[in-house]
Amino acid sequence: MKTRVLLFVFVLWISLCFTSVSAGASCPIKVSDKLIERINHKNKCYAKTPLKIRLTLISMPSQHSEQVQKVENNQVLILLMDNNLRIKVGSKMRKILSASKCNAIILYVSKYLRSNDKIKQNQGLEKAVNAIYTIIDKEYNLPFDSSDLTAKEMDKILHPQRNNLIWTVVVVVIFSFIITYTQRRRFSL
Numbered sequence: 001m002k003t004r005v006l007l008f009v010f011v012l013w014i015s016l017c018f019t020s021v022s023a024g025a026s027c028p029i030k031v032s033d034k035l036i037e038r039i040n041h042k043n044k045c046y047a048k049t050p051l052k053i054r055l056t057l058i059s060m061p062s063q064h065s066e067q068v069q070k071v072e073n074n075q076v077l078i079l080l081m082d083n084n085l086r087i088k089v090g091s092k093m094r095k096i097l098s099a100s101k102c103n104a105i106i107l108y109v110s111k112y113l114r115s116n117d118k119i120k121q122n123q124g125l126e127k128a129v130n131a132i133y134t135i136i137d138k139e140y141n142l143p144f145d146s147s148d149l150t151a152k153e154m155d156k157i158l159h160p161q162r163n164n165l166i167w168t169v170v171v172v173v174i175f176s177f178i179i180t181y182t183q184r185r186r187f188s189l
Contacts, residue, residue: 029080029113029121031059035129038147042133045142053093053136055129076132083114083121085128096139097132101158105131108157131157
């Protein structure tokens with residue numbers, strides 16, 4: 001019984017270690033001109049389609065983030081706050097960009113956005129925008145461009161727990177083997 005409790009505590013501790021996210025220092029993120037050009041270019045491309053999807057990027061202090069309430073039907077709104085990101089999706093886009101997909105994107109890029117390095121922050125923001133565009137392009141069979149993410153990158157973003165689950169299982173198997181081995185050895189003496 002005691003070993004089962006210890007095993008449970010150890011598995012719980014290991015799984016929490018693999019899923020932790022650390023907070024960083026607060027500093028404003030400056031959006032690169034390259035990213036602004038990409039957003040404008042994609043919005044022009046989407047305006048030519050019957051979907052008329054529009055991505056909007058707004059940078060603001062975190063205390064004013066609740067003031068942005070209304071999102072248009074075909075709009076994806078990215079609120080960029082002090083080292084944090086929020087994705088709001090219009091009603092017609094919710095089937096494509098569900099809350100779980102948006103949360104997975106935010107979780108994936110949070111390590112970049114919370115860095116003190118401006119280059120890493122911009123990389124994280126670009127990865128978030130590229131992930132959103134890749135999901136939209138794939139759903140509507142629109143042509144991919146060079147900035148869209150590969151299937152492997154999207155799998156890493158949308159299914160990050162697969163790696164954590166594998167490592168947790170490996171650690172549990174090793175730990176179980178060690179416990180079993182020590183118990184057999186103790187009883188044989």
